[in-house]
Amino acid sequence: MKRALCALLLTLVCASAMCGEALPLRGWDQKEGYVYVALGRWPQTAEGDKEPIVWRVLTVEDGAAYLLSEYVLLAHPMHEDYQEYARIGGDFSQTDLCRYLNEDFAAEAFAPGELALLKALEPYGKVFVPDSADVKNERYGLGNVKLNADPTPYARKTRGANGEKDKAHWYWDTGHTHGPYWLRNQSTTNRQAARATKANGTVGYINSAYTDIGVRPAVLLKLDGLAVEGGEGTLESPFTLAVRAE
Numbered sequence: 001m002k003r004a005l006c007a008l009l010l011t012l013v014c015a016s017a018m019c020g021e022a023l024p025l026r027g028w029d030q031k032e033g034y035v036y037v038a039l040g041r042w043p044q045t046a047e048g049d050k051e052p053i054v055w056r057v058l059t060v061e062d063g064a065a066y067l068l069s070e071y072v073l074l075a076h077p078m079h080e081d082y083q084e085y086a087r088i089g090g091d092f093s094q095t096d097l098c099r100y101l102n103e104d105f106a107a108e109a110f111a112p113g114e115l116a117l118l119k120a121l122e123p124y125g126k127v128f129v130p131d132s133a134d135v136k137n138e139r140y141g142l143g144n145v146k147l148n149a150d151p152t153p154y155a156r157k158t159r160g161a162n163g164e165k166d167k168a169h170w171y172w173d174t175g176h177t178h179g180p181y182w183l184r185n186q187s188t189t190n191r192q193a194a195r196a197t198k199a200n201g202t203v204g205y206i207n208s209a210y211t212d213i214g215v216r217p218a219v220l221l222k223l224d225g226l227a228v229e230g231g232e233g234t235l236e237s238p239f240t241l242a243v244r245a246e
Contacts (some may be wrong), residue, residue: 090186
């Protein structure tokens with residue numbers, strides 16, 4: 001029911017006065033910070049209840065907004081066969097994680113109407129993870145300790161085939177209140193490893209087969225024809241979107 005309602009909200013023609021105005025999305029601003037939007041749903045509570053996915057807007061360019069999940073949503077290997085990962089040159093488009101995000105994750109997180117609003121970043125598809133240049137880009141408001149991201153309660157509890165080792169890792173034992181997440185680059189010093197954020201908020205590398213590294217998805221949202229349907233654009237009250245009347 002919730003999924004159907006979410007899809008309906010995005011396909012309804014917006015009748016409010018705001019529908020005739022430009023979509024008030026922008027990238028990071030040093031004084032104002034980020035604008036946030038809600039799109040899709042994913043299990044996030046400790047009980048596995050689905051909640052709207054909150055995204056921060058990194059930038060708006062060429063008619064699309066680059067959105068990064070505010071939270072680490074799950075744990076998943078970059079590529080289970082780390083020797084194969086080395087052979088494919090760390091090509092993210094060929095990894096297990098890329099396939100998972102564009103198949104299983106996308107099917108569960110987004111209704112068809114929502115997926116239609118996303119622009120593919122070729123060759124990676126409509127759902128991907130940021131690269132190391134993105135998370136170091138000061139224009140996006142990122143860099144150094146700003147790379148940190150909290151896993152959701154669901155991500156911290158997630159269990160898979162490897163039991164305790166298959167949950168989203170959290171740096172509770174080092175005094176940091178955040179967790180690592182994958183980046184889509186191969187390490188330049190270890191071909192069996194992908195880059196990932198580390199405990200101190202900087203970028204390092206981790207073997208591609210590790211099961212407990214977090215995933216912080218990213219998407220490109222096509223802005224043409226969209227309007228704000230609700231919310232204030234803050235982390236606590238992100239914008240919700242609707243299709244704008246012509």
